[in-house]
Every structure is written in structure tokens, then in C-alpha cells.
Amino acid sequence: MTKKDIVNKIANESGVKQIDVKKVVQMTFNIIIDSLANGEKIELRNFGVFKTKSRKGRMGRNPRTGQQVPVDPKRVAIFKPGLVMKAKVR
Numbered sequence: 001m002t003k004k005d006i007v008n009k010i011a012n013e014s015g016v017k018q019i020d021v022k023k024v025v026q027m028t029f030n031i032i033i034d035s036l037a038n039g040e041k042i043e044l045r046n047f048g049v050f051k052t053k054s055r056k057g058r059m060g061r062n063p064r065t066g067q068q069v070p071v072d073p074k075r076v077a078i079f080k081p082g083l084v085m086k087a088k089v090r
Contacts, residue, residue: 003029036077046084053078 007025011018032050035042042050057073081089 046082048081050079
């Protein structure tokens, strides 16, 4: 399912114009991204939790040449599903 599919489904079920739904969906995604970029945790009850995790730097390997290369430390976004999602996705 794509963002367009989500927008179409919400618009069809709610009777709101697609352009308005698209703006709200995009704003929601932008807020989540900005919050994660600032190191904040987003907790959506019965859905899940978005947060960032720090990964240490390490020595990696170029699979083509076998040469070792350093991998810089970085922050990555992670998602932990909530209880309702876990129960339905089973």
C-alpha cells in the first residue's frame, strides 16, 4: 500500500476531498520525521512507538574487494508495534 492508496481510502470512507486528506497525511509524516530528527519519541496508543537508536561505529567490509572500511556511528529510526497491531498482524 502506498501513500496514495492511504489517501484514497481515507477520502472515500470519510467523504473529505483527496487534496485535503493528502495535506493532512503529509503533515503527519512531516511531524513524525521532524520529531525523530530532534531525538523525540512518538507514541501512538494501540498503534506503536517510533524512536531513534544510536548505532556505534564499526569496521565493515567491502563485499567486492574484501577490504575493510570504517562505518561511522549513526542514528536510525526504529518502530515497535503496539499490542493491538501485534494482535491483528499475527
